[in-house]
Each structure stands twice: as structure tokens, then as C-alpha cells.
Amino acid sequence: MPRDSARSEWISYLRVSTHEQAERDLSLPAQRHAVEEYAARHGVKIAREYVEAGCSGTSSKRKAFRKMLEDVLRPNSTVGTVVVHHTSRFTRDSTEARLVKQRLRKEGVRVLSVCQETTEDPIGNLIEGIFECIDQYESEVNGMRTSLAMMESIRQGYFPSSWTPYGFRRVKVEIRPGVARWTLEHQEEETKTVRVLFQLYVAGSGAKSVAIQLNERGLLYRRGRPWSTKRVLHVLDEPAVAGTYYWGRWSTKRKTRSHEAEWVPLPVAPIVTPAVHELAMKLRKQREPSQRPGRPVSPANLLAGIVRCGKCGASYQLETSGKRVRGDRYEYRYYNCSKFCRIGGAVCAGYRIPTHVLDQAVLAHLAGIICTPERAEALGRKAHAASADPDKLRRTWAVLLTGGGPISRSYVLHLVDHVEVRENEIRIVARTAAAPAEEVAKESAAL
Numbered sequence: 001m002p003r004d005s006a007r008s009e010w011i012s013y014l015r016v017s018t019h020e021q022a023e024r025d026l027s028l029p030a031q032r033h034a035v036e037e038y039a040a041r042h043g044v045k046i047a048r049e050y051v052e053a054g055c056s057g058t059s060s061k062r063k064a065f066r067k068m069l070e071d072v073l074r075p076n077s078t079v080g081t082v083v084v085h086h087t088s089r090f091t092r093d094s095t096e097a098r099l100v101k102q103r104l105r106k107e108g109v110r111v112l113s114v115c116q117e118t119t120e121d122p123i124g125n126l127i128e129g130i131f132e133c134i135d136q137y138e139s140e141v142n143g144m145r146t147s148l149a150m151m152e153s154i155r156q157g158y159f160p161s162s163w164t165p166y167g168f169r170r171v172k173v174e175i176r177p178g179v180a181r182w183t184l185e186h187q188e189e190e191t192k193t194v195r196v197l198f199q200l201y202v203a204g205s206g207a208k209s210v211a212i213q214l215n216e217r218g219l220l221y222r223r224g225r226p227w228s229t230k231r232v233l234h235v236l237d238e239p240a241v242a243g244t245y246y247w248g249r250w251s252t253k254r255k256t257r258s259h260e261a262e263w264v265p266l267p268v269a270p271i272v273t274p275a276v277h278e279l280a281m282k283l284r285k286q287r288e289p290s291q292r293p294g295r296p297v298s299p300a301n302l303l304a305g306i307v308r309c310g311k312c313g314a315s316y317q318l319e320t321s322g323k324r325v326r327g328d329r330y331e332y333r334y335y336n337c338s339k340f341c342r343i344g345g346a347v348c349a350g351y352r353i354p355t356h357v358l359d360q361a362v363l364a365h366l367a368g369i370i371c372t373p374e375r376a377e378a379l380g381r382k383a384h385a386a387s388a389d390p391d392k393l394r395r396t397w398a399v400l401l402t403g404g405g406p407i408s409r410s411y412v413l414h415l416v417d418h419v420e421v422r423e424n425e426i427r428i429v430a431r432t433a434a435a436p437a438e439e440v441a442k443e444s445a446a447l
């Protein structure tokens with residue numbers, strides 16, 4: 001391939017994963033030395049190096065790699081050659097390798113590997129592809145070995161993860177000189193809070209209420225952060241509090257829950273008694289909204305997602321009072337600050353406003369924007385008979401808009417950027433004063 005004369009610079013990309021850091025021939029200085037020597041043999045100096053330390057070749061979080069691509073692919077870049085020590089340094093994902101190299105080749109940039117010199121022809125491409133497949137295969141086999149070693153370590157009673165469930169801490173154990181393992185032990189302060197959390201929950205409080213009560217008592221979550229509904233549910237759902245930690249409940253790569261048969265159990269000292277835990281789990285099941293047939297999923301509300309708290313900036317959400325009227329429906333529904341709802345008054349005082357009040361206020365405002373006499377006239381000519389009275393049309397729209405007529409949510413979103421709510425103020429930030437006439441016509445035609 002002819003080299004673009006403007007792209008004459010050579011750069012290097014060095015990478016070492018946490019695992020490989022220990023191995024000498026893969027260390028960063030060894031890679032740097034090999035790459036520089038290789039460049040010197042070609043009579044070139046490495047202009048810049050991009051270094052990735054402690055990052056796996058299958059990770060998508062490789063900052064230096066992305067920065068390198070960004071710099072190289074810039075239109076006025078002078079880089080024509082990227083040198084790596086070994087193809088596996090570039091990436092251990094063979095699909096990524098093909099795609100990225102193809103993209104680079106299009107810009108006149110080649111990737112050279114010191115250890116595997118190939119030719120720039122079909123045979124060279126084939127061989128490079130084989131190297132890339134081997135890199136990926138090695139990575140997968142390593143992953144399997146690591147996983148097997150981890151399972152064995154758990155069977156021996158050691159804790160494999162760096163993240164500990166709430167209520168626990170890791171304690172280092174030296175099993176042989178220089179070889180450390182971890183066990184999972186109680187974290188005294190946290191276990192106290194876990195017990196209070198369970199007591200409140202089985203005594204009848206919902207997860208949200210438990211979070212608020214814990215915060216009020218000053219029993220905070222880790223690092224002084226307040227409890228939220230989600231954090232409370234997380235503790236309730238953690239099997240370790242009842243005496244068994246399970247490794248592999250989540251597949252990190254796929255970010256999905258893995259099958260129960262794949263979980264590896266690690267017995268730990270329980271924090272709550274079996275009776276309390278069993279009761280809490282029973283309640284948890286009953287209170288789970290999806291477990292309650294007949295309760296309507298919260299009806300799509302007109303302004304969801306565009307209302308913000310005028311005090312703290314958090315989004316507004318539906319705040320239900322728990323009062324049931326007419327079967328299972330709440331007669332009044334309210335919007336309130338989501339911080340207030342999740343964490344409580346200590347973070348933001350919030351402001352509760354009935355949904356219909358806010359909906360009406362926004363619609364009335366929109367009617368004012370949309371129903372200009374000119375637009376009414378224009379639309380009157382377009383959608384109705386030319387003789388239609390624009391004044392009458394305008395009044396009809398205003399009624400439709402403010403009277404809670406079938407205004408579509410997407411239509412409101414089209415017009416309103418966001419709404420800010422405080423005690424004494426509702427601020428409506430419209431996207432545009434020029435409302436799309438066609439959509440107004442569509443709305444009125446649908447009636």
C-alpha cells in the first residue's frame with residue numbers, strides 16, 4: 001500500500017493487564033525497549049507512546065487505546081504507523097482487531113507488531129487474522145482458568161470479590177508466605193444497621209419508609225451516603241445476611257443475572273435470624289408491585305420526565321399517598337421531587353403538587369403559545385373549510401388543550417423542554433414559540 005507522505009510518524013501502543021504485570025517479558029519497560037529497537041531498525045524514532053497499565057485486552061474501558069485512535073484518525077494527523085510489541089497488546093478481541101485495523105487502513109495507517117512481522121498482502125492479512133484469533137482464544141482460556149481457580153478458592157472458604165455486601169468486610173489471610181486470600185467477616189457498625197433495617201421492614205415499613213427512618217436516625221449507608229429505596233432493597237435481597245454468599249450471581253461481561261445453577265455458595269456468619277429473614281422475604285414478595293395482580297401500572301402521565309425540582313434540580317416523580325379509592329386506584333396523584341421521595345426531607349424539602357393541577361397549568365400555557373390568531377387562520381384554511389371562523393377555531397383549541405382533551409404526550413414533549421416546580425412558581429420552558437402547525441392540525445383532526 002502506498003504510504004501517505006503526510007502520515008510519516010510512528011507511534012507506539014503499550015499495554016499490560018494486571019495479571020500480566022508480573023511477567024517480565026510482557027512488562028511495560030520490556031515492551032517499550034522492543035518497540036523502540038524495532039523502530040530504530042527501520043530508521044525511525046517513536047514520536048509518541050500510548051500506555052495502558054493494568055487493563056485487559058478485552059475491556060472496552062481502555063482510555064489510552066481510545067485516545068490513540070482519536071488522535072490517529074484526526075484528519076490532519078501525521079501518524080502513519082502504530083507499533084505494538086505483540087498483536088495481543090492491540091486487543092484480545094479478534095472482531096475488534098479486524099474492524100479497527102480496517103478503519104485505520106482506510107486512513108492510510110498500518111499497525112505493526114514487533115513479534116509477528118507480516119507482509120501487506122492477502123497472505124499477510126490471513127496470517128495476521130490467525131494471530132488475532134489466537135490472542136482471543138488465549139484470553140478466553142485464561143478467563144476459564146481464572147474462574148476455575150476462583151471456584152476452588154471459594155470451596156476452601158475464601159471470598160473472591162473486592163466488593164463486599166453491606167454488613168460485611170474483607171479480612172486478609174496469608175495462606176502461604178506471599179499468597180493472600182480473603183475471608184468475609186461482619187462489619188460491626190454495618191451489621192447493626194442491617195438488623196435495624198430488617199426490624200423496620202418486618203414491622204411493616206416499606207422499603208422507602210425504611211430508608212427515610214434509617215436516615216433520620218443517622219444510620220447512614222457507606223461513606224456517609226444516605227439510604228435510598230434501592231439500597232434498602234439491595235440489602236434485603238442479599239443472601240449473605242442470612243448466611244450464604246453466592247459468587248457469580250451476576251455475569252459481569254453480560255451484565256445479566258446468571259442461572260442459579262452457576263452460583264457458587266460460600267457460607268458466612270448470618271446477620272439476621274432465619275425467622276426474621278424468612279418473614280422479610282415473604283413480605284418482600286407480597287409488596288413487590290409485579291407480584292400484585294390488579295394494581296394498574298402507574299398510568300402514563302402527561303409530563304413524566306420533563307418536570308424538575310425548582311429547589312434541587314432532581315426530576316419529579318409520581319408520589320402516591322397509599323390511599324386506595326375505587327378498587328385499587330389512587331384518587332389523587334401527586335408529583336414530588338424524586339430526591340425527597342427516595343431519600344427524604346433531609347436532602348430536599350420537595351414540593352407536592354397534584355398531577356392534574358400541574359398538567360392544567362402546562363396545557364393552559366401551551367394554549368397561549370399555540371393558538372395565535374394567525375396560526376388559527378392558517379390552519380383554518382388548511383384543515384377546514386376556507387370560511388371557517390379563525391376565532392372560533394382558536395377557542396376550540398384552547399378548550400381542547402386546557403380541558404384535558406386527548407393531547408398526546410409526544411406533542412407536549414415536542415413543545416416543552418422542561419417544567420420547574422417550587423411552592424410559589426411553575427416555570428415552563430418551551431422549546432419553541434413557533435408550534436408546528438401540522439401537528440396541531442393532526443391533533444384536531446383526530447378528534
Ligand SMILES: [Zn+2]
Nearest residue numbers: 309312337348
Ligand atoms: Zn428537590
